[in-house]
Amino acid sequence: MQTPIPDIVVSRLPVYFQTLQTMQAEGQHTTSSKELGEKLGISAAQIRKDLSQFGEFGKQGTGYIISFLIDQLKTILNMDHSWDVAVIGAGNLGKAIAHYHGFAPQGFNIKLVFDTSPDLIGTNIGDLNILDIDELIPCIKKAGVKIAMLTVPDAAAQAVADELVKAGIEGILNYTSTPLNLPPRVVHLRHSDPVSQLQHMTYYIGKSK
Amino acid sequence: MQTPIPDIVVSRLPVYFQTLQTMQAEGQHTTSSKELGEKLGISAAQIRKDLSQFGEFGKQGTGYIISFLIDQLKTILNMDHSWDVAVIGAGNLGKAIAHYHGFAPQGFNIKLVFDTSPDLIGTNIGDLNILDIDELIPCIKKAGVKIAMLTVPDAAAQAVADELVKAGIEGILNYTSTPLNLPPRVVHLRHSDPVSQLQHMTYYIGKSK
DNA sequence: GAGAATTTGTGAATAATTTCGCAAATTCAG
DNA sequence: CTGAATTTGCGAAATTATTCACAAATTCTC
Incomplete structure (x- = not known):
């Protein structure tokens, strides 16, 4: 190219x-x-x-x-084969993503789910076992997962993202409202914070009144 | 302006x-x-x-x-006052959004949640009662809600969106993968389909191999 | 089969967005 | 108080993105 x-x-x-x-x-x-x-x-x-x-x-x-x-x-789009995905953070949004049945038919398999909470680690979401975020790097490396969806609390976002980079993740779909600072050639980032998107709309909606 | x-x-x-x-x-x-x-x-x-x-x-x-x-x-951004929001579709994603505590501190209050399923209608998410989607128009009009988050199955997306317009909704955050066809001066649309966002990343990730 | 109607792919023109570069205002160092 | 260092806002230039417009290929109509 x-x-x-x-x-x-x-x-x-x-x-x-x-x-x-x-x-x-x-x-x-x-x-x-x-x-x-x-x-x-x-x-x-x-x-x-x-x-x-x-x-x-x-x-x-x-x-x-x-x-x-x-x-x-x-x-x-490199969708001629399926992709494994890790979900980081098993709070409300992480759980919903792990349960969502719309990914698999499109070639995205949720393979790993991580959290910090001892109450969640070891429990299941569907047939996925929630893993300890301390095991993030070895688990992701072992599974060879390249894509992560980040649904941790804002305060943890940057630290977890740094770990993801160390684990060899190449794409992060960021659902937190924290803009991540990561090496741009190494990771492909997409920011998808719902609050920002709503605020983008309120700009226009307010104007029409 | x-x-x-x-x-x-x-x-x-x-x-x-x-x-x-x-x-x-x-x-x-x-x-x-x-x-x-x-x-x-x-x-x-x-x-x-x-x-x-x-x-x-x-x-x-x-x-x-x-x-x-x-x-x-x-x-x-018209965030000097808070906004009420309706969530349409109480599946996995809709439930997660209704439970998510990140909206209220930023001035977005989930006020209404709708679904079609008789199993869900009448049950509660937190302290929100799930309403029948057949009541969409009168409920939204009565509550004066201007913003909706759309988390229904793809097949229903366009029809529900048309209802939302009739109900006087002015902004739709569309989490389905269906591109909505709506009158552009009337409604402000934002498409936030996770599958599209992942595919945008796989384009680049595949290239680096 | 001839002429009208579609529709693509693309070079050129237009429009939109980003970056550059600098005067002016302000702060900082000593 | 003076000279160096910051930093803004903005016009101009450069870059990027979209639309236009049309030749060429194909299909449709009768």
């Missing part, structure tokens, strides 16, 4: 991918950038430009064969 | 706001765009430009008085 694909383009691919999967589930075989764009509130040109970064997947006059485009996106 | 503030600027304000709150909690009184930027991995110039959209909050040579800047951001 000579010039890296812009991150903003990459961020749209999962949305295309999931929409195409829904279309396929509804029995549709082909689509066009126009149709996809209308469904997503994005311009057709943008979808074509985005996809053109990776190759030529469509056909003039016809559009895109959904199954083919799904396969291409699957490869591009 | 003549030219609207770019959304990308607005999206960064909650991060500044929360970081400043943390600094204040740690006893700090002033900061600079340089310090804030280093903490967040953002350039100092960008922070200054972002803030300059709303006014002049700093002082040359000194930087920013944290308490003052927090107050300003609180007003800008």
Whole structure:
């Protein structure tokens, strides 16, 4: 790859991918950038430009064969195999994630769950045993897990994230409100704090009154 | 407001706001765009430009008085009063959100929880009674709630979202993987699907191997 | 089979965002 | 009190992202 694909383009691919999967589930075989764009509130040109970064997947006059485009996106997003995921923090949110059945069908297997609380360690969530966070590094290394979802209390977030890096984790989905300070070439971070997202909305909602 | 503030600027304000709150909690009184930027991995110039959209909050040579800047951001983000929130869907994620204690201190009160399941309707989550989703419109109208968090199964997402619009909801934080199609001037949408976020990361993680 | 209608991929134009660079204000060191 | 060091806010420049517009390929209509 000579010039890296812009991150903003990459961020749209999962949305295309999931929409195409829904279309396929509804029995549709082909689509066009126009149709996809209308469904997503994005311009057709943008979808074509985005996809053109990776190759030529469509056909003039016809559009895109959904199954083919799904396969291409699957490869591009490295979703042609499944990924193991660790959940750090078995509080309310961590538990909900560990219980959620929407990950596995999309190729994400919750493999490890950690917490600090002696009341939780050793108990089960579904068929997952909650592990002691002190064992984080050896357990993650042993399991070879590369992705972690961080659902610990804010105060612990940075320290736990530092441990995750030492354990060889390569991607952290951060649900805390603490912005993490980590070496950028080593770990891929995504901040998904619900409070920030609500505040982003209140900016606009307040304005309309 | 003549030219609207770019959304990308607005999206960064909650991060500044929360970081400043943390600094204040740690006893700090002033900061600079340089310090804030280093903490967040953002350039100092960008922070200054972002803030300059709303006014002049700093002082040359000194930087920013944290308490003052927090107050300003609180007003800008309309967080100078608290907001009531409805959670739609009392499955794993909905339950976790309803139980989560991180919202109230930041001014978001979970006021209503809805579900379809007769097994859940009438039962309690903490001191919140789960309501029948058939009562969505009258309950939300009566309570005057403006913000909803959507945690229903994918298949129901669009239909429920349409109801929310009819009920007068002005902001939806969408945790489903369904991209919602809603009138853009009426509702402010934020898509926060964990699967998409993981796929955004797998793009990069796969590349490094 | 001919002409109209679709639709892609892409170069060029436009628009949006970020970074640069610096005058002005302020603080700090001695 | 003086000179060095900070730091802001902002115009200008550079960079990045989106939209436009159209040739080329294909399908559709009759």
